[in-house]
Amino acid sequence: MKTLLIIISILLIAIVLLQSGKAEGASSIISGGNDDLFKNRKERGGELFITYLTAILGCAFLILCIIL
Secondary structure: OHHHHHHHHHHHHHHHHHOOOOOOOHHHHHHOOOOOOOOOOOOOOHHHHHHHHHHHHHHHHHHHHHHO
16 A cells, blocks of 8 residues: 555656646746736646546545544
8 A cells, every 4th residue: 555655656756756847937927027927828638638637646645644
């Protein structure tokens, strides 16, 4: 059970690092340049898959932590 938790942890770290930054230009938010702060960005293709996979791995990690 602990090895499964380690595997999910490593996969979760890797998949989070693969995600594109949704807060691109964080310095513009701090400095007040928020022209496109609430811009509606729609995820497609691989980005949508990575988002779903992140949610699934996160839920699996949470459930395993509660069980252990």
